[in-house]
Amino acid sequence: MPELTHRHTFALPSHCQQLQSFSSVESLLSQYRTDMPVYILGGGSNSIFIEDFDGLVLVNEIKGIDVTLCEDGIRLVVGGGENWHELVAYTVKQGWHGLENLALIPGSVGAAPIQNIGAYGLEVGERIEKVDVTSLETGERFSLSQQACAFGYRDSIFKRPENSKWIVTHVHFFLPNDLGPVTSYAELDALTNPTAEDIFNTVIAVRRRKLPDPATLGNAGSFFKNPVIPAQHYEQLKQQYPSMPAFEVNDGQRKVPAAWLIDTAGFKGQCHDGVCSYQHQPLVLVNQAATSGQAVIDFASAIIKKVEEVFGIRLEPEVRLVGKAGLVTL
Numbered sequence: 001m002p003e004l005t006h007r008h009t010f011a012l013p014s015h016c017q018q019l020q021s022f023s024s025v026e027s028l029l030s031q032y033r034t035d036m037p038v039y040i041l042g043g044g045s046n047s048i049f050i051e052d053f054d055g056l057v058l059v060n061e062i063k064g065i066d067v068t069l070c071e072d073g074i075r076l077v078v079g080g081g082e083n084w085h086e087l088v089a090y091t092v093k094q095g096w097h098g099l100e101n102l103a104l105i106p107g108s109v110g111a112a113p114i115q116n117i118g119a120y121g122l123e124v125g126e127r128i129e130k131v132d133v134t135s136l137e138t139g140e141r142f143s144l145s146q147q148a149c150a151f152g153y154r155d156s157i158f159k160r161p162e163n164s165k166w167i168v169t170h171v172h173f174f175l176p177n178d179l180g181p182v183t184s185y186a187e188l189d190a191l192t193n194p195t196a197e198d199i200f201n202t203v204i205a206v207r208r209r210k211l212p213d214p215a216t217l218g219n220a221g222s223f224f225k226n227p228v229i230p231a232q233h234y235e236q237l238k239q240q241y242p243s244m245p246a247f248e249v250n251d252g253q254r255k256v257p258a259a260w261l262i263d264t265a266g267f268k269g270q271c272h273d274g275v276c277s278y279q280h281q282p283l284v285l286v287n288q289a290a291t292s293g294q295a296v297i298d299f300a301s302a303i304i305k306k307v308e309e310v311f312g313i314r315l316e317p318e319v320r321l322v323g324k325a326g327l328v329t330l
């Protein structure tokens with residue numbers, strides 16, 4: 001059975017029935033088999049194989065970056081199998097503003113719209129003009145406009161269960177000429193008139209300081225999403241926990257940092273069977289010496305349970321957990 005251990009950044013030992021790469025839509029469709037579960041894989045940095053997957057893993061290797069310099073900005077059509085950070089580095093090298101805040105996020109270009117990757121004040125959906133999709137089930141090819149992608153916080157139309165057989169083959173980006181630097185995030189606020197390269201370098205430095213490198217310590221980035229709760233609920237909690245932070249989403253809703261909840265619930269730096277909450281960023285669960293995928297499930301479930309008991313807030317995983325037959329929910 002083909003090994004998946006080093007194809008997902010959490011690096012739990014795991015296998016699948018079959019593994020095939022595709023570098024074009026034609027080869028993708030010719031490899032599709034309806035008689036077994038299928039999982040589309042990019043860089044495996046948002047996927048944890050918690051046990052052997054009893055199906056076919058299709059690895060996206062569609063490459064290519066086509067650039068068109070237009071009057072109003074730069075348009076890029078990028079193959080889903082390109083590396084995300086290398087794309088960002090390429091645009092920054094040309095001196096183009098637009099993607100630099102999303103430097104050093106691991107993974108592929110094709111996966112970027114799936115959970116609408118975001119960091120340091122920017123979400124990728126803001127720079128996407130359209131996404132080319134192929135349906136594995138029907139073989140149909142179509143494009144979805146930015147609006148049709150229904151981008152939200154770590155969310156998009158691609159995450160809906162009924163669309164799990166859609167493959168992102170290409171992503172169309174638009175970087176308008178009049179884009180300025182996005183410096184709303186605290187660590188970027190101190191920069192004066194930064195170039196794209198200044199922001200790129202600062203983001204990389206901050207990320208290297210805060211986040212574990214999957215090459216040396218297995219992890220899948222933020223394990224949970226930051227929960228959005230009614231403003232009234234937040235005000236009640238604030239009475240009891242005056243230091244509780246939150247960001248205004250709109251008049252009636254507040255986003256609470258999951259890291260703060262996990263830390264305050266007592267899990268920061270704690271471990272269970274080799275799975276730990278990272279001591280510098282408790283939202284990241286790391287594979288210190290995990291014995292099994294069950295250890296991930298047990299530890300994550302214990303965090304969810306405790307946080308719900310203490311704060312009345314239910315944490316939702318941001319990572320995709322893949323079991324024997326496909327996605328597993330907690």
Ligand SMILES: Cc1cc2nc3c(=O)[nH]c(=O)nc-3n(C[C@H](O)[C@H](O)[C@H](O)COP(=O)(O)OP(=O)(O)OC[C@H]3O[C@@H](n4cnc5c(N)ncnc54)[C@H](O)[C@@H]3O)c2cc1C
Nearest residue numbers: 042043044045046047107108110111117118119168220221
């Ligand atoms: C250290 C670290 C830091 C991170 N920081 C951030 C961050 O700041 N912000 C953020 O948003 N995320 C972050 N992540 C999460 C992750 O990097 C992103 O979600 C990334 O987009 C995943 O890309 P991937 O190719 O590795 O996805 P995979 O794990 O391979 O796939 C993720 C999901 O997308 C689906 N998928 C993949 N490719 C395709 C395709 N071509 N078509 C259809 N479906 C597809 C998969 O089936 C799966 O459901 C971080 C992860 C790590 C390990």
